[in-house]
Amino acid sequence: MSCVTVTNMAEHNMTQSGEKFYNEILSPSELFAAQSRSHKLPVRGQKDFYPNDSEEQRQRLEQSLEEHWSLISEERVERLGNLVKATWIPSEKIVELQTPAGKFWQTMGFSARGKQYLHPEEALHLMECGSVQVFYQDLPLSIQDGYERFLSSSTVSLLQYQVFAHLKRLGYVVHRFDPSSEPSSYARQLNLPQSCNKERRQLKRKRSASPTPSTKSTSQAETQKESTADIMEEEKCSHEEDESKKLPDSDLKTCSETSDTQTGPADSGGGRTWWMADISGDQSEHQPASGSPRWHFSSISFPDLGSSERHPSCLFPPDPSLLPGSLAVGVCDITPWRSRINLRQVKMSAKEQKREMDRGRRRWDINRDKEVRRCRNWAEYHKLQARREGRRKGQPEHLWNREVTPLHDPSQPIPTAELLETISVSKSSNLLEGASRVKASDQWRIRFNVYQPDTVADFKKTNPGRPYCRMCVCSFSDPVPDLRAIKQMAVQSGDIQVICAVVDYGDISFYAFKDFQLPTDVYP
Amino acid sequence: MQAEFRAPRRRTRVYEEYEAPLPVSRDAEEKSHFRAEFINQHVLVHHPDHIHKIHNQGYFGKGILSRARPDHSISDQWEQHEGLMLPVVTQSRYEELLSWAGSVLYAQGLDEDAVNQTLLGLSQPVDVEDVRREMEGGENGQRREKEVKEEEPGTEGGVCPQTKRPLDESKVEPETKRCNRSESQDLNPVCDLSPSSDQESDSNHDPTSDSDSDSDCDPDPLVPGPGFVLVSDGEEVREVRRCPLTLTEYLQLSLEEAFFLVYSLGCLSVYLNQEPLSILQLWQTFRSLRPDFISSYAAYQHFRSKGWVPKTGGGAKYGVDLMLYRKGPPFYHASYSVVIERVDDEFRGSGLRPFSWCSLAALNRITSNVSKELMFCYIIYPANLSEVELDSPACLSKLKVQEVIVSRWVSSRERAEQDNI
Numbered sequence: 030m031s032c033v034t035v036t037n038m039a040e041h042n043m044t045q046s047g048e049k050f051y052n053e054i055l056s057p058s059e060l061f062a063a064q065s066r067s068h069k070l071p072v073r074g075q076k077d078f079y080p081n082d083s084e085e086q087r088q089r090l091e092q093s094l095e096e097h098w099s100l101i102s103e104e105r106v107e108r109l110g111n112l113v114k115a116t117w118i119p120s121e122k123i124v125e126l127q128t129p130a131g132k133f134w135q136t137m138g139f140s141a142r143g144k145q146y147l148h149p150e151e152a153l154h155l156m157e158c159g160s161v162q163v164f165y166q167d168l169p170l171s172i173q174d175g176y177e178r179f180l181s182s183s184t185v186s187l188l189q190y191q192v193f194a195h196l197k198r199l200g201y202v203v204h205r206f207d208p209s210s211e212p213s214s215y216a217r218q219l220n221l222p223q224s225c226n227k228e229r230r231q232l233k234r235k236r237s238a239s240p241t242p243s244t245k246s247t248s249q250a251e252t253q254k255e256s257t258a259d260i261m262e263e264e265k266c267s268h269e270e271d272e273s274k275k276l277p278d279s280d281l282k283t284c285s286e287t288s289d290t291q292t293g294p295a296d297s298g299g300g301r302t303w304w305m306a307d308i309s310g311d312q313s314e315h316q317p318a319s320g321s322p323r324w325h326f327s328s329i330s331f332p333d334l335g336s337s338e339r340h341p342s343c344l345f346p347p348d349p350s351l352l353p354g355s356l357a358v359g360v361c362d363i364t365p366w367r368s369r370i371n372l373r374q375v376k377m378s379a380k381e382q383k384r385e386m387d388r389g390r391r392r393w394d395i396n397r398d399k400e401v402r403r404c405r406n407w408a409e410y411h412k413l414q415a416r417r418e419g420r421r422k423g424q425p426e427h428l429w430n431r432e433v434t435p436l437h438d439p440s441q442p443i444p445t446a447e448l449l450e451t452i453s454v455s456k457s458s459n460l461l462e463g464a465s466r467v468k469a470s471d472q473w474r475i476r477f478n479v480y481q482p483d484t485v486a487d488f489k490k491t492n493p494g495r496p497y498c499r500m501c502v503c504s505f506s507d508p509v510p511d512l513r514a515i516k517q518m519a520v521q522s523g524d525i526q527v528i529c530a531v532v533d534y535g536d537i538s539f540y541a542f543k544d545f546q547l548p549t550d551v552y553p
Numbered sequence: 554m555q556a557e558f559r560a561p562r563r564r565t566r567v568y569e570e571y572e573a574p575l576p577v578s579r580d581a582e583e584k585s586h587f588r589a590e591f592i593n594q595h596v597l598v599h600h601p602d603h604i605h606k607i608h609n610q611g612y613f614g615k616g617i618l619s620r621a622r623p624d625h626s627i628s629d630q631w632e633q634h635e636g637l638m639l640p641v642v643t644q645s646r647y648e649e650l651l652s653w654a655g656s657v658l659y660a661q662g663l664d665e666d667a668v669n670q671t672l673l674g675l676s677q678p679v680d681v682e683d684v685r686r687e688m689e690g691g692e693n694g695q696r697r698e699k700e701v702k703e704e705e706p707g708t709e710g711g712v713c714p715q716t717k718r719p720l721d722e723s724k725v726e727p728e729t730k731r732c733n734r735s736e737s738q739d740l741n742p743v744c745d746l747s748p749s750s751d752q753e754s755d756s757n758h759d760p761t762s763d764s765d766s767d768s769d770c771d772p773d774p775l776v777p778g779p780g781f782v783l784v785s786d787g788e789e790v791r792e793v794r795r796c797p798l799t800l801t802e803y804l805q806l807s808l809e810e811a812f813f814l815v816y817s818l819g820c821l822s823v824y825l826n827q828e829p830l831s832i833l834q835l836w837q838t839f840r841s842l843r844p845d846f847i848s849s850y851a852a853y854q855h856f857r858s859k860g861w862v863p864k865t866g867g868g869a870k871y872g873v874d875l876m877l878y879r880k881g882p883p884f885y886h887a888s889y890s891v892v893i894e895r896v897d898d899e900f901r902g903s904g905l906r907p908f909s910w911c912s913l914a915a916l917n918r919i920t921s922n923v924s925k926e927l928m929f930c931y932i933i934y935p936a937n938l939s940e941v942e943l944d945s946p947a948c949l950s951k952l953k954v955q956e957v958i959v960s961r962w963v964s965s966r967e968r969a970e971q972d973n974i
Contacts, residue, residue, distance in 0.1 A: 195964065196964060199964055199965055201964075425586065425822055425829065427822065427829040427830070427831050428815070428819060428822065428829075428831065428832060431831040431832065431833060432831075432833055432945070433816075433831070433832040433833050433836075433945060433946055433947065434819075434832070435815065435816050435817065435818065435819030435832065436816060436817045436818075436819070437577065437817060437818050437819050438819055439577045439578060439584075439585055439586065439818060439819050439820045440584070442577065442578050442579045442580055444579070445574050445575070445579075445860075448575065448577070448818075449857075449858050449859070449860055450858075451817075452817045452818075452854060452857060452858040453854075453855070453858030453859070454854065454858075454949045454950045455851050455854065455855050455932075455949055455950065455952045455953060455954050456952075456953050456954070457855075457953070457954055457955075457956075458933060458953040458954060458955040459955070460955070460957075463900070466899075467899075467900065498962075505910050505911070506909075506910075507910070508909070509908040509909065509910055509913050511894075511896065511900070511901060511902040512894070512896045512900040512901075512902060512931045512933075512955065512957070513896075513899065513900040513901050513902075515957060516900055519554075522554075524554055525554060526554040527554075528962050531910050531914075533910075537964075538914060538961065539961065539962035539963070539964060540913070540914075540917070540959060540960070540961055540962065541959070541960050541961075541962050542929075542957050542958075542959055543554060543555065543556035543957065543958050543960070544554065544555050544556065544956075544957065545555065545556040545558075545928065545956040545957060545958045546555075546956060547558075547856070547859050547861065547877075547889075547956055548558055548859070549858075549859045549860050550859060550860035550861055550879055550880075551574075551860050552571075552574055552860065552879075552880055
């Protein structure tokens with residue numbers, strides 16, 4: 030639609046250049062015409078399946094084409110006051126808003142250095158929607174300009190933009206994917222809130238005496254831009270955690286205050302390590318007189334030692350000044366504890382069970398066997414053994430006396446579950462196995478995080494939560510991802526599903542390649 | 554992220570009973586060892602008992618005259634006639650069968666007179682009483698016959714294909730009669746044996762099983778076993794006559810199924826020219842017949858080890874290599890269509906079947922139209938596997954299997970749902 034509008038505007042330019050300057054502002058009569066034009070879409074009737082060269086069919090076709098053409102060539106009319114004005118900054122490839130943002134601000138854009146900014150793809154989409162007017166060097170940009178300037182390999186390519194716009198039109202919230210701003214596995218273990226920014230802001234407010242370095246005060250800006258800014262943010266986050274460990278030093282005097290600071294708003298409470306909360310608990314015991322400490326237990330998060338994620342092998346000791354009296358706590362090695370939890374019942378394979386049985390069998394005295402007692406000499410005993418051996422039927426020579434023998438001997442029946450276990454010779458693999466060896470390629474890089482539309486109401490840009498899925502974009506003529514590509518996508522994404530958006534000249538299909546382990550079915 | 558497991562869909566009408574997951578005995582008394590022949594690059598099972606066990610316990614193989622289980626019969630229409638259940642053939646069909654029998658006898662070298670006499674003798678209407686008498690007589694003869702049969706399973710197999718192949722016949726095994734559908738038939742080759750008592754005793758191969766099952770569910774109509782048909786001339790008249798030909802059907806096993814029975818379960822032996830093949834020989838033979846045998850066998854064994862029933866031959870119907878069934882085709886609809894891919898240590902595919910988005914989209918559409926899920930099964934080969942190692946089934950333990958489900962996501966539909974795809 031946008032392309033046709035562009036040509037229309039271009040034509041408008043040319044025809045009117047001789048008469049007057051290109052004027053976007055409509056005269057009253059034009060305005061009235063625009064407002065009162067029909068808002069109905071052309072109705073699609075029954076399909077005809079083959080051309081029959083009749084006049085009626087030709088007329089219907091013509092009418093239908095006319096309707097479509099007039100619809101597409103319609104010019105968009107917007108209230109000038111409704112349009113948010115913005116400027117394009119090519120050096121940083123972002124769009125800076127000049128007038129305050131509208132409703133779209135809830136899910137799009139970001140703040141930095143006290144101003145509001147939009148990513149180029151967001152700006153282009155809003156231009157197409159008619160919400161934003163972007164200027165460059167004091168001249169408004171057309172849609173065509175937008176496509177040409179905003180989309181490039183360093184920002185977002187055309188294919189990726191098509192996917193972005195498609196999803197936005199359906200109501201999804203789409204953000205750029207930034208692998209460095211994804212929480213690390215350690216942060217996820219501690220259930221740290223995703224964003225550092227909010228927490229930092231609140232901490233700054235609540236701290237009484239803050240032995241903070243000067244960098245803190247200047248870093249108020251919550252930039253969500255990629256590149257160095259993010260990395261700096263991360264460093265500040267971790268830096269700040271160290272700070273917070275030292276914090277109660279200054280607040281040891283009043284226990285309640287301490288508890289407040291430590292466990293106040295949920296985020297900041299979660300931002301500290303769990304040692305803090307524990308030790309403060311001790312403190313509260315020792316000083317009951319200071320009043321009941323307001324522990325917000327829902328906000329105290331402990332590291333989940335039982336989870337299967339990889340843990341650091343030890344927990345660091347807390348600051349000794351936090352500990353009461355002469356209590357000294359060293360580094361806590363959690364590996365022996367982890368080995369004692371989440372125990373599963375050991376399922377022994379057929380071989381192991383056989384070994385167990387053999388062990389039991391040896392305790393049985395062979396002299397108790399009547400048949401053995403009847404043997405008078407070694408020769409007879411050998412004959413007995415041979416007979417017993419012969420009674421084991423069903424071991425054909427061509428199968429059992431060669432280099433390779435069958436996995437299972439049908440004359441030794443075992444239950445079905447064990448049999449299935451014996452048969453499973455090849456190992457199952459999962460997507461993340463060996464995926465770290467696979468080098469990341471540009472083609473299968475994840476581009477966007479997509480959030481469900483019904484989360485829009487309470488969507489917070491600074492803490493969007495887990496996305497519904499992540500998108501890769503490719504063209505229809507590109508090759509299908511092989512296992513290597515699927516592993517690359519899985520590694521980047523973690524535990525959120527990855528969907529490939531395949532663009533076929535504007536038509537987009539989505540395919541997901543998901544890891545699967547077929548469950549074992551033992552029947553009966 | 555993991556794909557969700559969807560429970561398999563049960564079929565609405567299930568005609569069969571589940572016997573066992575695999576054709577190996579679970580108690581010590583039963584002995585199960587089966588025999589198959591390797592003829593013309595096909596693995597065929599001839600012995601009716603073996604066919605029955607192999608197919609019913611695990612759904613291996615396919616009858617060569619039937620869609621799935623070997624259930625070919627001389628006629629689809631059966632009727633009751635004076636207390637006997639007989640297949641009905643039309644007069645023209647009967648004459649056709651007679652002429653075929655005649656040409657077989659000619660081929661055996663009998664002269665014209667002898668042939669005509671035999672045919673005349675065959676086509677006499679038979680009294681129902683004679684049929685019953687033969688049935689009972691056949692029981693005694695049947696036991697004798699069974700022993701003979703066990704000693705020389707090869708001869709029948711050997712002789713029949715020779716004479717039968719030009720006429721496109723094959724052996725069918727007798728099956729226990731089910732209440733709703735009666736199917737048992739074991740008609741013998743008239744041509745092989747001289748027409749007399751041998752033929753009669755032969756012709757009643759397993760009437761005990763028939764009559765037993767008859768008495769179990771339906772006391773009235775007795776199936777006189779093989780060899781008798783009801784000839785109709787288009788209207789009401791029915792005559793009991795001997796069937797001049799017998800049709801026996803074999804069970805054909807695919808290469809993966811045969812190797813699985815031999816190697817994983819140890820319950821089958823494959824004979825080539827009366828010599829049993831060892832596992833290594835079988836592996837090498839199959840590898841030479843099919844270049845990607847290792848990958849397809851690894852996938853087959855993997856799915857069997859999970860307790861599912863993979864059926865090959867999905868290619869012509871669904872465009873994939875395997876169809877996975879829970880318990881077996883008669884009970885559930887297939888849950889997964891599997892495409893087997895081979896990848897190396899770097900997870901790069903050599904592309905047994907190279908896909909483009911176009912063909913993948915088409916395959917996905919077909920699969921979802923038949924309510925199945927498309928699964929890619931990647932067989933991961935380690936880097937250091939030499940040709941020597943590949944030449945023995947021991948290399949299977951070095952391979953890894955990765956399953957990936959491919960599904961299409963519809964952006965406009967998923968808006969309202971919070972669930973997975």
